[in-house]
Amino acid sequence: MDIEAVMRTKAEEARKASRKLGVLSTSVKNKALMAMADVLEKRSAMILAANEQDLEDARQKGLKRSYLDRLMLNETRIRQMAEGLRQTAALPDPVCQGNYSTIRPNGLEIRRVRVPLGVIGIIYEARPNVTADAAGLCLKSGNAVILRGGSEAIRSNTAISSLLAQAAYENGIPEGALQFVEITDRAAVDVMTHLSGLLDVIIPRGGAGLINHIVKNSSVPVIQTGTGVCHTFVDDSADQDMAIRIAVNAKTSHPSVCNAMETLLVHEAVADEFLPKLVEAMQAKKVELRGCASCQAISEAFLPAAEEDWSTEYGDLILSVKVVRDIDEAIAHINQYNTGHSESIVTRNLTNAHRFQREVDASAVYVNASTRFTDGFEFGFGAEIGISTQKLHARGPMGLEELTSMKYLIYGEGQIRE
Known part of the structure; x- marks a missing residue:
């Protein structure tokens, strides 16, 4: 031929x-x-x-x-x-x-x-x-x-x-x-x-x-x-139950797609309280957790995260988790490792919400919602x-x-x- x-x-x-x-x-x-x-x-x-x-x-x-x-x-x-x-x-x-x-x-x-x-x-x-x-x-x-x-x-x-x-x-x-x-x-x-x-x-x-x-x-x-290394940042003011629902949906509803979450960032002020809840919810969905040293100190459920994990699109039931000092570190981490796809913050702080949307470099930036909505059908485009x-x-x-x-x-x- x-x-x-x-x-x-x-x-x-x-x-x-x-x-x-x-x-x-x-x-x-x-x-x-x-x-x-x-x-x-x-x-x-x-x-x-x-x-x-x-x-x-x-x-x-x-x-x-x-x-x-x-x-x-x-x-x-x-x-x-x-x-x-x-x-x-x-x-x-x-x-x-x-x-x-x-x-x-x-x-x-x-x-x-x-x-x-x-x-x-x-x-x-x-x-x-x-x-x-x-x-x-x-x-x-x-x-x-x-x-x-x-x-x-x-x-x-x-x-x-x-x-x-x-x-x-x-x-x-x-x-x-x-x-x-x-x-x-x-x-x-x-x-x-x-x-x-x-x-x-x-x-x-x-x-x-x-x-x-x-x-x-x-x-x-x-x-x-396409390629989507998407993040969710749980701020210190976040409704934690909401954050769990968003994280579980973003990671597990369809893990192979490009708008699925690959990395979760957690404010250090709420890490001790939030991470055990996250572990329980993610283990129920059979998600493998890879975490930074701070995560591992809080729960033995976390495998050590390597540097390449922060830039990996798993397309699978694997989640990397990192504890960050504040919104500054969260934004810096996202802008270093993301692929310009979809990013989300869970917060009650309107100032932080607006700052996150203004400073994060991505095509879709969410406040209190799952990254899984980045889709032509969901945006009302019919398809994409x-x-x-x-x-x-x-x-x-x-x-x-x-x-x-x-x-x-x-x-x-x-x-x-x-």
């Missing part, structure tokens, strides 16, 4: 389709999204059968529990994928929406409107739900999309993408606008990252290894997403294309507006520049 020729053909078809899709009416796009949601639920048995084959192969390879959790689909997750598409259909269409206009002294009228990026490449690992989320958001924002999922989910992704593409094309989306790469050879990724002029942007979703490889090797612009941890051109959960650029429309009456 000539991988380069196959990938270039897909990109050329997507580019051609993007020109039609970019000017498609909102009503047609919404109708297609609703049909795409319906087909996922109607053909769930087909999707689950394909997913079970992927899961069995993954088990045979001995892949860890957190990876299997990301890979697994069930009726509930399929319904959530469908609901994400319906919510995306219900959102305002960003295309051609203006946010700036002016009339210059020379009479020129200038307007700025949103336009699609064009062709978006999504490279992702084990999450089959990304196939539906990315397809829906890209099509609604007027972008063609090329999806390249991980080899471990190839059957699941092929089933989902084929159903979505058929429903989309039958309901007015231009042929070629939704492409899925069935090639599992990693050479397809390297070809994809060098299709400058055909792809406008690549968005990788997955572990640090995948993201770093794409960033270092792509000649197509890249939006970095990823969590951007960089600062250009988008940051945080990327929804429809983040998949558009700007165009200036200028109206004149014969003006010329002297």
